[in-house]
Amino acid sequence: MTTGHGVGPADAAGGPARHLPVMLAEVLAHLAPKDAGRYVDGTFGAGGYTRAILAAADCRVLAIDRDPTAIAAGQGLVAASAGRLVLAQDRFSRLDALAEEANFGPLDGVVLDIGVSSMQLDEAERGFSFRRDGPLDMRMGDAGPSAADLVAELDEVSLAHVIWSLGEERQSRAIAKAIVKARAEAPITRTAQLAEIVSRVVWAKPGEIHPATRTFQALRIAVNEELDELVRALAAAERALAPGGRLVVVTFHSLEDRIVKTFLSHRAKAPSASRHMPQAEGPEPSFRLVAKGAVEAGPDEVAGNPRARSAKLRAAERTEAPAHPGGDLMGLLPAPPPQRHGRRR
Template sequence: MKSGRGVGPTDAAGGPARHLPVMLAEVLAHLAPKDAGSYVDGTFGAGGYSRAILEAADCRLMAIDRDPTAIAGGAPLVAEASGRLRLVQGRFSDLDTLAETEGFTPLDGVVLDIGVSSMQLDEAERGFSFRRDGPLDMRMGDDGPSAADLVAELEEAELAHILFTLGEERMSRPIARAIVRARAEAPITRTGQLADIVSRVIRAKPGEIHPATRTFQGLRIAVNGELDELVTALAAAERALKPGGRLVVVTFHSLEDRIVKTFLANRSKAPSASRHLPQAEGPVPSFRLLAKGAVESGSEETAANPRARSAKLRAAERTEAVAHGEGDLLGLRPKPMQRRGRR
């Protein structure tokens, strides 16, 4: 995993963030970089994964990040890699198109580290952290509506839907109600403002996560379309990988892991057959699982790096079957709210 990424649920909403690669040994073991191979690091961050891949084999690597700051920060590693590293600003959901444009396809491996980077959390002006007051932004890139825009414009029911489905916040309705009341008095433009509003609804308890953790998570995922991005990226990797190419994904909360788990289960499932229909029906598996279930961090790593506690790694190897297409991925995408019109 890349330094500066791999931020778990507590950190993703604004907790302490250290630039430590999470499950780096496990990632390299499953990715198995080889000389002359072509790889994509879909979430560059501070470049921890990318550096490790380039050191593990004499290979080529294309690294992608939505954040122009991350791309600029990777310039020293590009120079050090002597032509083996190409940095591209973009979305990892477009990794197949970007890799083809840059002459990297077909790929020997793709690694994705899902979540906000600790560098982004460290910068108060990015608006990801409720522990560091700053503009309520939360955008990983430099385009689209910010968290402040959502808080200002969405109806109460829409806000509650985001907090419940994407933030897994059980108190979503009273929090949304409190946000609507507060914005009627003054615009909510700062992370500190929003954190205070949530903290008046949910009282902090010793030993538990900050009351605003899930609210910030839900808004961040909504602002960046993270779950849709993940679903699209998995299908893009399926198209771009060559037979024997490997896909390694590390996630940090249940919503992401559920998507990856379901995708790989569907793509690795053998066609069904019965005594009435002896010839198996259905698509041929496009992936072979490399690990049964999710791989989790060891006790030494979790003791040294609290972010690793919630990390789950899933990995699979591409077969020779054609890509399945995206028709069966609709169920993996978050269900949109049924809007009833403005009041």
């Protein structure tokens, strides 16, 4: 998942974007960079967090991004870092493997900012924004099916499920029906086309988000497998962090925050015991919560950077216990669709 560090739902919908790292002070306070430390910025984007970490301590950073454009734009920072920064074009779900390959572990900290990149929103040809007409793409990387492919190929039930489960859109069935009807007349290949179709079905009151916001969010998450990537990245961080290492995650909507909250709560929970079975069962806690609950941006930051209004930060510190078995993690994801995704008949 790629991010410019701090683009929330309204901006993901296509609003104005600036490269402002969200909750930067809070991220640094919870990450606590130290000299000689080794850190991973799993969502490099425009490099806001990476710059701040490098400035906070005489440490090293491995920064990851799926977007080749972000990696290319970061080469100047690599040159200026005097060997303290390594960039990797890859998925952040592989952060443990990438750290090992770069001889970078065990890690003293991992930071993940789960949002769409402001740079991506600025480029109409990337297809993320319905306010800027462009190809209906939405891919954060440079491979795999696009949003146009999903819109063309998913049957009506599966399409409705994607929009409902990943966009939390109450009008998902009506939207899916409208999309299927429209694509029978002409292919849907442009962001403006899709936005207009959704706007015919969803009526927004003054002051509310654009009618297509949740549908675009759902398709973007589906195209980039964002929630799956987040779950795998959390487990990868658990494996890669040294005892005392910090995990800091900033999310921008409820689906992401729910996954992070559940993961950290589970990993920080002590084994249960009872009078019938006094010997506690289950793995020892692999994390200790640093932030009790979610940390939100302060009023001054929200006033100066509206995209921060929906941001939530959660942080935890790695214990000496082994990483938990990962078989339970897929339960963090939304339920699968009622029928398989497939090409329309």
